[in-house]
Amino acid sequence: MILDIEKLTFSYDKKNYQFRGISFSIDRGEVFSILGRNGTGKSTLIKCILNVLVPEAGRITIEGRDVRGWKRQELASNVAYVPQSKNIVFPFTVFDYVLMGRTPHIPSFSIPKESDVEITEECLKKLGISQLKEKPVSEISGGEHQMAAIARAVAQEPSIIIMDEPTSHLDLGNQQKVLRMTEKLGSEGISVLMTSHFPDHGFIVSDKVAIMENGNLIATGSPEDVITNENLKTAYGIDVTVSYVPEAGRKVCIPAK
Numbered sequence: 001m002i003l004d005i006e007k008l009t010f011s012y013d014k015k016n017y018q019f020r021g022i023s024f025s026i027d028r029g030e031v032f033s034i035l036g037r038n039g040t041g042k043s044t045l046i047k048c049i050l051n052v053l054v055p056e057a058g059r060i061t062i063e064g065r066d067v068r069g070w071k072r073q074e075l076a077s078n079v080a081y082v083p084q085s086k087n088i089v090f091p092f093t094v095f096d097y098v099l100m101g102r103t104p105h106i107p108s109f110s111i112p113k114e115s116d117v118e119i120t121e122e123c124l125k126k127l128g129i130s131q132l133k134e135k136p137v138s139e140i141s142g143g144e145h146q147m148a149a150i151a152r153a154v155a156q157e158p159s160i161i162i163m164d165e166p167t168s169h170l171d172l173g174n175q176q177k178v179l180r181m182t183e184k185l186g187s188e189g190i191s192v193l194m195t196s197h198f199p200d201h202g203f204i205v206s207d208k209v210a211i212m213e214n215g216n217l218i219a220t221g222s223p224e225d226v227i228t229n230e231n232l233k234t235a236y237g238i239d240v241t242v243s244y245v246p247e248a249g250r251k252v253c254i255p256a257k
Contacts, residue, residue, distance in 0.1 A: 001025040002160055002191045003049070008058035010041075010048055018044045019215040022058070026160070026193060026208075031186040033202050034195045035227075036212035037236055042195040045212075046164050049193070050081060063159065076104035080153035082146075082163040091136035094148050098123055098133075101155030120155055127151040127181065143174025150181055160191040167196065179205045199240070199253045202227050211235045227253065 003026040011017045018041040026032045034042050047053040049060055051067050060067045062078060070078075080101070092100075101123070102116040124130045127147045132140055137148060146166060153161050163182070167175040182192055183205045194201075202209040202223040209227060210220040213235045219226045232240040232253060239256035 002028045002063055003193065004059075004061045004064075005049070006059045006061075008045070008048060008055050008060065010044060010053060010055045014056070017215055019212070022217055024210055024217065024220055026191050028159070028191055029186050029189045030207045031182060031192045031194065031205055032208045032210070033206040034193070034210050034212055034217075035197070035199050035202060035235065036195075037197065040212045041215055042212055043164055046081075046162055046193075046195065049162060050079065051075060073104050076156065078159050080156040080158040080161045082149045082153050082161060082166055084165045084168050091138045093133060094129065094135050094137050094140065094144075095120060095124065095133035097137045097148055098151045098155055101152035104156060119157070123151040123155045126154065128177075141174075143170050143177065146170060146174065146178055147181070150178070154185070154190075158190065160193065161185060163192065163194040165195055165197065167198070167201070199227050199232055199235075203250045203252070224251075227251070 005022060005024050008022045009017065009020045022045065024032070034045070036042055044053065048055045049067070051070065062070075067075065099112060099116065099120045102112055102119065106112055106116065121130070124133055127150060129144060129147050129151060132144055132148070137145060140148070150166070166178050166182070170178065179201060182194060186192055186207065206223055208221060209223045210217045211226060211231050212218075218234055219231050227242060229240060229242055232242070241254045241256065242251050243254060244250070245252050
């Protein structure tokens with residue numbers, strides 16, 4: 001396994017817990033989705049994995065090493081983060097924005113090498129956004145920005161990419177582009193941990209799924225085993241029917257009226 005979360009517990013005030021005793025692991029090249037409604041602690045969990053927040057109890061290891069012993073640059077060389085969609089104020093070009101992903105590999109007070117520029121060009125091409133490289137990142141669409149954010153993460157050459165609600169605020173077409181790229185990253189050996197509000201994404205792209213509710217993982221395993229009518233009602237508080245749709249070639253989640 002590449003990422004192992006063992007009995008993780010976190011609270012901001014030592015009274016009200018965001019989550020308690022959470023455990024799961026991710027193998028190399030695996031896409032792991034955490035589903036759940038707003039406020040269940042998904043983003044807080046990500047911040048603990050990124051060593052931004054310190055858990056009250058439990059252990060987080062990446063490739064067998066406790067993240068609390070990692071230096072920032074070392075962690076950034078191995079773990080990339082794609083945040084929720086947001087506006088960028090400074091008008092960096094898309095090329096420069098993606099080039100920033102090379103920062104962990106560039107010594108202090110140094111400039112990017114030719115190899116850093118080449119890797120950036122390759123990432124732009126891989127994400128299909130080479131035509132945007134001279135555009136200000138503050139002026140491109142939400143879908144284009146999300147692809148640029150993923151390109152920046154790939155430019156870090158990490159072993160794992162963590163995506164926090166990567167399809168939020170995106171239209172249906174751009175959601176599919178992001179999900180297809182996520183699936184491709186997994187096939188290339190990069191592990192992906194993704195949070196999402198949408199249970200359908202578990203069927204579309206995930207090797208494993210966990211459902212988070214009220215600070216606990218109520219189910220963890222394959223999408224077929226985890227994304228069920230009963231688990232979705234517990235997680236989202238509404239009746240949901242999970243049915244196979246031949247036209248889609250997969251199961252879909254249909255909320256009741």
